[in-house]
Amino acid sequence: MANSTVIKELLKDYDKKRSQALENADRRKKTIYLEIPRLQEIEDELNKYAIETAKSILISNSSEYLKNLQEKIKVLHEERTSILRKNNINLSDLEPIYECPLCKDTGYITENSQTVMCSCLKQKLLNIEYNKSNIGNLDKENFKKFNLNLYSDEVNESKYNADISPRENIKIVAKAAKSFIKNFNNPNEKNLLFSGGTGLGKTFLSNCIVAELLSQGKTVLYQTAPVMLDTLINELFDKDSNNTFSQNLLSVELLVIDDLGTETMNSMKFTELYKIINTRLLNQNGKITKTIISTNLDLQGLFNTYDERIVSRFIGNYNIFRFFGDDIRFKKGIQ
Ligand SMILES: [Zn+2]
Secondary structure, X not given: OHHHHHHHHHHHHHHHHHHHHHHHXXXXXXXXXXXXXXXXXXXXXHHHHHHHHHHHHHOOOOHHHHHHHHHHHHHHXXXXXXXXXXXXXXXXXXXXXOOXXXXXXXXXXXXXXXXXXXXXXXXXXXXXXXXXXXXXXXXXXXXXXXXXXXXXXXXXXXXXOOOOOHHHXXXXXXXXXXXXXXXXXXXXXXXXXXXXXXXXXXXXXXXXXXXXXXXXXXXXXXXXXXHHXXXXXXXXXXXXXXXXXXXXXXXXXXXXXXXXXXXXXXXHHHHHHHHHHHHHHOOHHHOOOEEEEEEOXXXXXXXXXXXXXXXXXXXXXXXXXXXXXXXXXXXXXXX
C-alpha cells in the first residue's frame, strides 16, 4: 500500500533525526565531562546502581539492600545537581534535543498503554497525502507578519456597510483568532467562519492560525471546498478505498475549509458536507475537533446556497466574521 511506503520513508527520516540528536547530545556531554570528570564518574555510578536495582528487584533481595541502593542514587543525584548549578549547566544541556519532544523523534507515543502514532507523524502524512500545497508559506503567513496597516482606517458606512473602519474590524477578527488558538481545547470555544471577498486576508489569517496550532502539535487538514467534496465523493464510490480521507476529515483536530461556496453542489455533497460539519461539532471520543471555514458568500448567500440544517449549525456554533475593505494583495506588492 502506498501509505505504508510513505510511512517507511518518513520513519527513515525519523531515525536519522533521532540519531543526530543523540550524537549531538553525546558530543555536548563529552565536552562538559572533559572539563568536569566527576560528572562522568557520577554517571557511571548511576548506571551501575540502576542495573543493581533492577537485578535486586528481579531476584528479590532484601528490601534493606534496595533501600540502601536508592539512598546512594539519591546522594549522587544531589551531588550532580550541585555541580551543575555551580558551573551554570542545565541538566537539559546533557540531554538530546529532539525535534518532537513528545515522541523523541520516534514517531510513536504510548497512550493508555497502547502504542499510537504521534501527532507529528500524523501531520506529516496529512501534508503529504492531502495538504500538498494548500497550506501556504507558513514562514511568511503568521501573526508576526500580520500587518494591520494594510487595512484602511477610514470609517465609511456607504462604502463598507459598517460603522467601523476595516482596520478596527480586522483587529476584532485577529483578536478572535487568537482566542480561538488559546482556547482550542475548550469544547465551548466556537469554530470560525470568515466571510468576505477575495484579497481581504481570509486565507492569510487562516494560515496564521494553522501555523500557530501546528507548532503546538495539533493535526491540521487544509482543503478547498470543491477539492474536498470531490475527493470525498470519489472515495465513497471507490470500492477498494478504506475511507482514510473521510475519517481524517472527521477526526483531524483542525479542519480548514477554504472557498466554501465555489463548489458545484448536489444533494450528495450536501449530505456529506452536513455530516462533516455536524460530526466535528460532537468532539467524538473526547477529542476536540474544530473547524475554520472561509467563504466569499455572505450570510444571505449561505442561506441561498445551503440548506437550513447546515446554516443553522454555522449560526449556532461558529463565530462569524465579515471581512471588508480594499483588496490588500496589491498593497502588499508596494510595501
Ligand atoms: Zn512526535
